[in-house]
Amino acid sequence: MSRTTVVTGLGVTAPNGLGTDEYWKATVAGQSGLGEVTRFDASGYPSRIAGEVSDYNAEEHIPSRLMPQTDHMTRLALTAADWALADAGIDTSEMPEYGIGVVTSASGGAVEFGQRELENLWSKGKEYVSAYQSFAWFYAVNTGQISIRHKLRGPSGVLLTEQAGGIDSIGQARRHIRKGFPAVISGGVDAAICPWGWVPQIASGLMSTVDDPARAYLPFSSDASGYVPGEGGAILLLEDAEAARDRGATHVYGEIAGYAATLDPAPGSGRPSGLRRAIENALADAGCTSADIDVVFADAAGVPEHDRAEAEALAAVFGPNAVPVTAPKTMTGRLLAGGAALDAATALLALRDGVVPPTVHVTAPAPGLGIDLVTEAREADLRAALVVARGHGGFNAALVVRRA
Template sequence: MTTPTVVTGLGVAAPNGLGTDEYWKATLAGQSGLGPVTRFDAAQYPSRIAGEVSDYVAEEHIPSRLMPQTDHMTRLALTAADWALRDAGIDTSVLPEYGIGVVTSASGGAVEFGQRELQNLWSKGKEYVSAYQSFAWFYAVNTGQISIRHKLRGPSGVLLTEQAGGIDAIGQARRHVRKGFPAVITGGVDAAVCPWGWVPQIATGRMSTVDDPRRAYLPFAADAGGYVPGEGGAILIAEDERSARERGAERIYGEIAGYAATLDPAPGSGRPPGLRKAAENALADAGLTPADIDVVFADASGVPDLDRTEAQALTGLFGPRAVPVTAPKTMTGRLLAGGAALDTATALLALRDGVIPPTAHVSEADPAHGIDLVTGEAREARLRTALVLARGHGGFNAALVVRRAG
């Protein structure tokens, strides 16, 4: 019988809280981190609201030698990984160098670093381009820098499925643990609040153009009009339960019980979207039925037709208003490759404390959706299992079932 894969450490960097405790406190209180963009002048763009990690001072967390070769995204990822390892009580210096792997998610790499160096090239010349441009922008840079910093040579990888990537990375981490590696650092952290990261998202036509942070991102609401991007995410330690208990792990947040991914069919094919199938397959992988799920952490696009598709998947699987649904990402924005990892960390904290965080800014779900959306205040509940859903631009769907420890 396969030993369960559990989560023993969390590291969170989010727009509404730096560190797991601060983030969780703010999230339960419905405290939002959305606001006007400050990382660049967004006045000329139709979308001007973002979730920024505003209280992060890199020099307090990153060695000076790494500062010139890292982007804001990678600095956040390195910091979150440090926190996750510390939370898990793992000292990588005393472990076999091939014993721990690193699998993270990415959307497009460190675009802020890349934009700056390309601007130097165009405006000043090639001699002003940093040698670190050769790797600092790369989509696998977070995995690489975490591995190098902690001298890890276990299995590594990066999943590029945009907002679904955090779940896909965790699913891949579980595969490695099941193959015999005791632990894998996983999850995702992203940061694309710069013109190079902004323009492609505007081109999708899915970003909100509302300037009021309290009204800009309203998933499942009748007046939903798009999403707000953000930066940050979460790093988790996925570990073999037997190994964790043998080494005396201080805490186990929960089990990664089920995982599945699907791809939407081509437009015009007449076939249904793949989100419900991903959820069904994740439940089957966990050996559970829909009746076993106590809460759903929704993808919550904020785009009306995508919200409708997700609501139909939920009501088709569970029945109308049969399970509480929440979208705490309304307090952070959609974090690209970091979003699903943060939702997974949030789900584990919810299971630990028996409380469902609210969907901020939304007074009620559109009745046409037929879902029990948790709004207003956090809701206490008996929680044993949670389903986390995510969709990435391009048709990616991912679903993860997490189960409370004990």
């Protein structure tokens, strides 16, 4: 039996807005959350710009008993999950005991918590290491803490495909709903703005070293010089459409219509990237053609050769300049495991309100890219959107969301 999966709740924690309404208002207005790193002293590092969730006070959102055992990342995820459930108007205690699952994405775990405890071990000794270190750092901790907090015993899991993970988690959640489960909490939230999370990203050679927040992350631009990391993401409440209708869901943001994922071949193999295939497979899964897509939310690596590869894949599928392309993550930075989930939430909000948010700080795409890059908010009749994401290591994912 084919079941329709819809999104009935959104929870957003982002550098340019805390909560879905604040985030969406700032995003449409083109307000950036990028700035100098404040979570640690980055003065000795070549990259010093990030998207931080600066107005978040954990004590206002997280029970005191959970504070000692959670990382900043997990607190943001718990908060976003609370908001998504409240937005959906769903009472988990009234759902079947094993009816709701949790599937989130991760890039490496709660590195800030782990760094602090390792520093205690090195400087003070093992007696000063928190017992919570045994699980607080774990890459599956967001899934675990969300399921425990809300007493959710349905099918759960975690996807580790870096920036592509937010889409992959949504795709996995849809599989569970198609198997008969009424609802799944999905998406991703990440936070790795600490030395332990910073150094591996610098080592990739893909981070921008520009100190001006307005010039550091310029995907698809002639001045592109790498990406800026950020923290935060989005949690979505996915439901079986019939189950949502039966319980009296007050609103539906849209349908998860199509999903696909591919893996790039090994470097030097001479074989093409799998990005185009992921896009085409997602369109086929949604039962639509390229002509049915009204906007693309791009991966937007910010690295010239990666941007060109994405632009070529989009031109091959849609034709040159044939569909509006936007990258609102220029206002948040790339959020690792939270990035694609936030893009999916943003795409759903765009469909709801009929507006394509802008790619800020970029005045025009580099010559020859062949994409209609949206640099100012654009009103449009949006019926379906494509969200594209690529994770470090060759992961590609594509998601089609359709207006309800």
